[in-house]
Amino acid sequence: MVALYIAVIYLTVILLTGRLLQQKAKAIKSPLSRIPGPWYGPLTTLHLRYLFSTGEIWKLVERSHAKYGPIVRLGPRQVWISDKAALKKILVKNDLPKVAMYAEISRDKFSPGLFGEIRHNPHKRLKRFLSPAFTVAYIDNLETYFQTTVRDLLDKYQSTIAEDPLAANKNGITVDLMDDLHNVALDIMGECSFGKGFGQTNPNTLIEDGVDEKVWKQIPRSIFDGLSKRYQTVYVKKVLRKLGLDIQFDWPAEMITAIDAVVNRRKRTSECERRDLLQHLIEEGKKPDTGTTMTTRDIVDQMAEILLAGSETTSGTLGCLFLELARTPAARAKLMESLQPKPFGDDSEIVSSKTVRTDPEYEYLEACIKENLRLHPIASEMGRRTGNQWVELMGYNLPPHTVVSASYRDLHRNEKYWPQAERFWPERWLPEEKRDGAPAPDMDAYYPFSGGNHSCIGINFAWAEMRMVAANILSRFDIVEVPGQDIDFRQYITMQFATGHWKVTLKPRVQQYV
Numbered sequence: 387m388v389a390l391y392i393a394v395i396y397l398t399v400i401l402l403t404g405r406l407l408q409q410k411a412k413a414i415k416s417p418l419s420r421i422p423g424p425w426y427g428p429l430t431t432l433h434l435r436y437l438f439s440t441g442e443i444w445k446l447v448e449r450s451h452a453k454y455g456p457i458v459r460l461g462p463r464q465v466w467i468s469d470k471a472a473l474k475k476i477l478v479k480n481d482l483p484k485v486a487m488y489a490e491i492s493r494d495k496f497s498p499g500l501f502g503e504i505r506h507n508p509h510k511r512l513k514r515f516l517s518p519a520f521t522v523a524y525i526d527n528l529e530t531y532f533q534t535t536v537r538d539l540l541d542k543y544q545s546t547i548a549e550d551p552l553a554a555n556k557n558g559i560t561v562d563l564m565d566d567l568h569n570v571a572l573d574i575m576g577e578c579s580f581g582k583g584f585g586q587t588n589p590n591t592l593i594e595d596g597v598d599e600k601v602w603k604q605i606p607r608s609i610f611d612g613l614s615k616r617y618q619t620v621y622v623k624k625v626l627r628k629l630g631l632d633i634q635f636d637w638p639a640e641m642i643t644a645i646d647a648v649v650n651r652r653k654r655t656s657e658c659e660r661r662d663l664l665q666h667l668i669e670e671g672k673k674p675d676t677g678t679t680m681t682t683r684d685i686v687d688q689m690a691e692i693l694l695a696g697s698e699t700t701s702g703t704l705g706c707l708f709l710e711l712a713r714t715p716a717a718r719a720k721l722m723e724s725l726q727p728k729p730f731g732d733d734s735e736i737v738s739s740k741t742v743r744t745d746p747e748y749e750y751l752e753a754c755i756k757e758n759l760r761l762h763p764i765a766s767e768m769g770r771r772t773g774n775q776w777v778e779l780m781g782y783n784l785p786p787h788t789v790v791s792a793s794y795r796d797l798h799r800n801e802k803y804w805p806q807a808e809r810f811w812p813e814r815w816l817p818e819e820k821r822d823g824a825p826a827p828d829m830d831a832y833y834p835f836s837g838g839n840h841s842c843i844g845i846n847f848a849w850a851e852m853r854m855v856a857a858n859i860l861s862r863f864d865i866v867e868v869p870g871q872d873i874d875f876r877q878y879i880t881m882q883f884a885t886g887h888w889k890v891t892l893k894p895r896v897q898q899y900v
Contacts, residue, residue, distance in 0.1 A: 416462070417785050423450065423459035431461045441876030441884070444766045444795065451796045457780050464789045466767070468796035470803060470831040472779045476770050476790055477837040480777060484840060485769035485789055492691065497673065497684060499691030500843060501879075508674035513843055515672065519663045520843050525850045526740055528662065531577035532851065533736045536858050538588035539570050543863075543892060544730040558893035560868060564705045564883050567855070571697035571704075572606045574851055579663050579689055579696070580605075580648055597647050601640040606693065608641045645689065646682050664689065694879070696844055699764045700851045702882045706762035707755060707856060710810040712867040712890060717754065717812055721860065724750040727895035728861040737857040739850035748857060753815035755852055759834035760827075761810060764848070766795035766881050768836050794833050795881075803831035863892040 416428065426433065437443040447466050450458045456469040467473060476482045484504045492502030500516060503509040518524065543561070547554040569586035576583040585591040585603045593602040652668055667688060671680035680688070711718040726747065728734055742748040772788045784790065799807045804814075805825045813824035835842035842848070859865075867890055874884040 417783050418459055418463065418465065418788065421457055421459040421465060421782055422454040427460045427464075428462055431464065434461050434464060441878050444875070444877045444881065447767065447791075447793055448796060451793060456796075456800075457782065461789070463785075463787060464791070465784065466791045466793050466796075467779065468793035468800060469780055470797060470828070473792050473797060473833065474830065474837070475779065476777070477768075477792060477833070477840070481838045481840070482770035482777070482790060483773055485771050487769060493687050497675075497687065499688045501691045501695055503674065505675070510839065512674040513839070515670070515674070516663075516666075516843060519666050520846055522846050525846045528578050529738050529740070529850065529854070531662075532574055532739070532854050534577060535570055535573040535583060535587055536736055536854055538573070538583075538591070539566060539855075540730060540734075540736075540858065540862065542566075542587065547730075547894065555894060555897050558863075558866065558891040560889060560891050562887050563708060563865075563890045563892075564701075564886060564888035567704045567708075568697070568701040568886070570855060571701035571851065572693070575693050575696045576606075578847075579692060580645065581652075581662065581664060594644065594648055595651070597644045598640070601644050605641050605644060606697070642683070642686055645686050649682050649685055663692065692844075695842075696847060696851075698882065699842075699844070699880050700848050700855075702880055703758065703762060703764055703848070704852055704855055705883055705888060706881075707758040707852070708859075708865055708890065709867070709873065709888065710758055710761065711754065711860075712865050714810045717810060718865070721750055721754055721812075722864055722895070724748075725857070725861050728858075729896045730862065737854065737861060739853040742853035742857050743849075748853075749816065750812060751853075751857060751860070753812035755849075755856065756815045756827075756834075757810060757812040760798045760804065760814075760832060761808075762881060763794040763798055763834045764842065764880055765836065766793075766877055768792045768794070768840070792833070792836070794836070797831055797833065800831065803828045859892075862895055864895060866891040866893065 419428065433446070434443065437446055446460065447458075450460060450466065451468055456467065457472070458466050460466060467476065483506060486504060488502050489498055489504045490502075492498030498504075500509070500512050503512055543559065546559045546561075566587070573583035573585075573587045573591070580594075582594055582602075583591045584606050585593060585599075586606065593599050648664070649668060652665065664685070667680060667685045671685060671688070672678065673680055673684060711721065724747065728737075737748075742751060769789055769791045772784050772786055772790060774786050776786065777784045777788070777790070779790070798804065801807050804827075811824050813821045814827050816824075818826070835845045835848070867888075871889065873888065875881050876884045
């Protein structure tokens with residue numbers, strides 16, 4: 387028996403060694419072998435799978451670009467690019483398709499939302515259908531729903547100040563700003579997409595009639611947990627599928643029931659209660675591959691991905707904006723000086739997104755947001771693939787089925803395109819006579835919302851939310867970071883604070899209750 391065990395172990399070692407040598411031979415012969423990168427990159431994807439599942443892939447990419455340059459090979463057929471001409475080619479000119487992993491993130495890869503749709507024609511049809519709900523004019527009409535949630539946040543802070551106004555006016559109030567921003571983003575998406583907020587910012591918010599309150603308020607968490615689980619288990623699902631096991635992660639039954647109640651109530655109503663994205667899907671939604679009418683389940687899947695894309699992205703980006711301002715005193719002081727302080731109260735003005743983008747008072751705030759999007763693009767990278775064609779990039783011939791990831795973060799922090807690239811320098815984005823020595827932005831090296839046909843459909847929605855939330859908080863508070871916090875980031879779909887939390891002290895700019 388012992389001899390049999392030894393023989394099995396011996397045979398296993400031989401097989402593994404042979405497999406490794408075979409992979410090494412392929413790596414040497416591959417057209418990608420000329421591309422620089424770590425020695426282990428051509429041999430395995432185990433390190434990539436681990437780093438994707440832990441949200442730390444961006445750290446390896448950043449280190450590798452710093453060591454090997456704007457094109458680097460990190461896997462047998464995985465390449466990362468941060469050269470601006472090459473990025474324009476893969477994103478705009480060639481418009482390479484997205485990698486298959488995005489389809490795995492959707493609940494059903496054969497009926498995905500826009501983010502998970504990797505098929506060219508269905509993606510094109512779905513984006514064309516959804517686009518009218520994301521125009522500037524359409525978003526302007528939704529701003530009353532943005533204002534409801536922003537008002538709830540300000541009321542929450544006002545209530546905290548009222549508990550001890552003297553102390554609050556002198557020392558400010560300490561809040562978990564990252565948690566608050568995340569809740570605001572979720573409720574704004576709830577208001578604009580499902581017809582009601584989820585009670586994240588204001589627990590007293592009225593919920594959907596006939597739906598259990600606990601279930602309704604857990605919808606956002608169900609969506610986030612479900613999508614995170616899919617992202618982290620993409621490779622596991624692929625292995626199991628090869629073994630004949632097609633594993634799917636469905637939404638909780640309670641969540642499906644709750645959203646089904648909203649959809650069915652609207653279908654029964656003869657008059658449209660509001661022209662929002664959900665109504666657009668109910669009235670005109672067609673499956674992009676078959677052209678058949680969307681079922682409630684199809685609508686749930688579409689709205690779930692949109693909720694994620696419209697909340698995690700903007701909350702994370704806003705968190706980074708406030709972080710940069712808290713850690714750049716000169717820029718924060720200049721911004722505070724440019725913004726007229728505003729009081730609290732039911733009669734106080736809620737600054738609209740349209741005001742921010744058109745009123746000269748907010749010119750420097752606009753510059754701060756643009757500079758933050760440079761340092762912290764909504765997605766630090768986007769995976770594309772060469773399909774069935776060879777593609778030439780930067781003097782290298784990439785064979786079919788090569789994964790080509792666009793390194794937006796590294797591009798945006800490249801000294802070649804952005805002098806003093808690590809510096810938060812909003813003056814880059816001001817008119818020439820106001821730049822105070824800052825270099826003009828290189829717009830060919832700027833992809834905060836990706837580019838080409840797969841660029842972010844929600845760009846106008848994201849801008850509206852960022853403008854409104856930032857303007858209304860910063861018009862009322864100065865922000866001081868609570869010391870002793872170790873800020874790290876994790877990237878699953880978008881870059882987020884690793885812990886999901888960040889505490890600051892908000893100091894009222896107008897004295898309250900005195």
